[in-house]
Amino acid sequence: MYAPERKVRRRLAFYIWGPPGGGKKLQVQHCCKAFGKSVLFADVAVMLLQDKPFAELLDEVLREAILHQTVLCLTNVEALFPDEPDLLARQRLQTVYRGLNGYNGLLFLLAHKHQRLSAELKDRLVLDMELPIPDDEQRRILWESYAEESGFSHPVDWAVFGAKFRFTAGQISRALTLAHGFAAWNGSGDAERQVAAALDVQAGAAQQAGGAIQQAGADKQAGASVEAALYKACYMQVQHGLEKKAARIQPKYAWEDIILPIEQKEQLRQACNQMKYRAMVYGQWGFERKLAYGKGLSMLFAGPPGTGKTMSAQVVAKELQLELYKIDLSQVISKYIGETEKNLHEIFEEARISNAILFFDETDALFGKRSEVKDSHDKYANIETAYLLQKMEEYEGITVLATNLLNNIDEAFIRRISYIIKFPFPDEEHREKIWRSMFPKEAPLGPDVDFKYIATKFPIAGGNIKNIAVSSAFMAADAGSLIGMRHILQAVKYELQKTGKIWNKDDVDMY
Numbered sequence: 001m002y003a004p005e006r007k008v009r010r011r012l013a014f015y016i017w018g019p020p021g022g023g024k025k026l027q028v029q030h031c032c033k034a035f036g037k038s039v040l041f042a043d044v045a046v047m048l049l050q051d052k053p054f055a056e057l058l059d060e061v062l063r064e065a066i067l068h069q070t071v072l073c074l075t076n077v078e079a080l081f082p083d084e085p086d087l088l089a090r091q092r093l094q095t096v097y098r099g100l101n102g103y104n105g106l107l108f109l110l111a112h113k114h115q116r117l118s119a120e121l122k123d124r125l126v127l128d129m130e131l132p133i134p135d136d137e138q139r140r141i142l143w144e145s146y147a148e149e150s151g152f153s154h155p156v157d158w159a160v161f162g163a164k165f166r167f168t169a170g171q172i173s174r175a176l177t178l179a180h181g182f183a184a185w186n187g188s189g190d191a192e193r194q195v196a197a198a199l200d201v202q203a204g205a206a207q208q209a210g211g212a213i214q215q216a217g218a219d220k221q222a223g224a225s226v227e228a229a230l231y232k233a234c235y236m237q238v239q240h241g242l243e244k245k246a247a248r249i250q251p252k253y254a255w256e257d258i259i260l261p262i263e264q265k266e267q268l269r270q271a272c273n274q275m276k277y278r279a280m281v282y283g284q285w286g287f288e289r290k291l292a293y294g295k296g297l298s299m300l301f302a303g304p305p306g307t308g309k310t311m312s313a314q315v316v317a318k319e320l321q322l323e324l325y326k327i328d329l330s331q332v333i334s335k336y337i338g339e340t341e342k343n344l345h346e347i348f349e350e351a352r353i354s355n356a357i358l359f360f361d362e363t364d365a366l367f368g369k370r371s372e373v374k375d376s377h378d379k380y381a382n383i384e385t386a387y388l389l390q391k392m393e394e395y396e397g398i399t400v401l402a403t404n405l406l407n408n409i410d411e412a413f414i415r416r417i418s419y420i421i422k423f424p425f426p427d428e429e430h431r432e433k434i435w436r437s438m439f440p441k442e443a444p445l446g447p448d449v450d451f452k453y454i455a456t457k458f459p460i461a462g463g464n465i466k467n468i469a470v471s472s473a474f475m476a477a478d479a480g481s482l483i484g485m486r487h488i489l490q491a492v493k494y495e496l497q498k499t500g501k502i503w504n505k506d507d508v509d510m511y
Helices: 024-035 044-048 054-067 087-101 136-149 158-164 169-185 190-202 205-235 262-276 278-284 309-320 339-354 376-394 411-416 428-438 451-457 462-479 485-498
Strands: 011-017 039-043 071-075 107-111 124-130 246-249 297-302 324-327 357-360 398-403 419-422
Touching: 011 024, 024 039, 024 071, 024 107, 039 044, 039 054, 044 054, 044 071, 054 071, 054 087, 136 158, 136 169, 136 278, 158 205, 158 262, 158 278, 169 205, 246 309, 262 278, 262 297, 262 309, 262 419, 297 309, 297 411, 309 324, 309 357, 309 398, 339 357, 339 376, 376 411, 428 451, 428 462, 451 485, 462 485
Parallel strands: 011 107, 011 124, 039 071, 071 107, 297 398, 297 419, 324 357, 357 398
Antiparallel strands: 246 324
């Protein structure tokens, strides 16, 4: 006689994972409220740090959940899965599986990273749910709503912040709280402006126009201060380890500092605009649905040494108010198979957290043309190049590559790069502008300095001009005199000798 198979009622477990601040606990609380149940949170990472054995602590947590008839939620579950698990870690994990399999109540497991748990929790139906970082448009809405709730009155383009910082809701809330504190500390709060306005009213009709202009300037300064406080608060939300394989560059240059042809400057501005209007184009205009990947911004700066490639990277970083990290290739390239890919993975993962600009200088060594496979070295070199292409396309931030020889770059890179900006060797007109820009207004220049003459006589790039300007200033300081032509020409001589170029004494006999 056929006996129908008895249906077993499987218990539920929800595995919710995503970055910190994504609202995992909040989702659990809402769910339990709908069930009319209370919830017991237990932090696995904290339990592992206690002196008492972990198995005893887990038994106590399970007993409390059973006695109080609450829903059990274990947080920071990823602490049970170290990168290199030892025997103790594996035994501890088996203890957790046994305890959770014996627990009959509703279970929530929260983690920052994904782990496969369904195979071990055999008597439970494990529902896997990811809470990812919100997209650009969602982040804009979060910035606006949290700013309104917190009484943030300054006009700010929240779409720009949503595009630049890939934050969770928790990070956005914390950033606004910190920004309030920084702005108040810097004296840019509403109270100060109200006092200034009251003083303007009392000043009388004769001074109203001047007071209005002064107030407008104060408001502008206050707005800049508030925005600076916001950026500072945002950077404090980011904890990354890029310093291990990269050096941070503090941007010092603005648009007026860089001397380039109009076409190149316009290309740089267009590249910056692509980051500024990400939320509008990808979110509001729907282009995100058309792109599975490749939403980041990649730029290739190609040109002779000293033509302004590194300086332009700083200009972009300052314009967008993003951190700039120069990748140390000696810490990336490895002779051991797989190590270069591992290093690149770490760099792009840390950059994803920070949304920093990655600047690869002298990229010929790392981004060179893929060669015909003749031996194992060629094979693995090509794998490294392909892997780098993949990571660049996945990265949603900004990647800047610099090379002295564009012909050495693989064609696959050229095709997939957003902007290729060619930095020409400066002509006489641009060299004269560079010479004039290299000497600060405080520098005591002598009346005999002829920038047009030295720009015509010496065809050198901006990097060399910078070295000469600094060297001539030290010569003049040592002599206790103004910076004159003899100091500049002496510095030119040293710079040409250093680079192996010919010094023609006849060109400077008049000096």
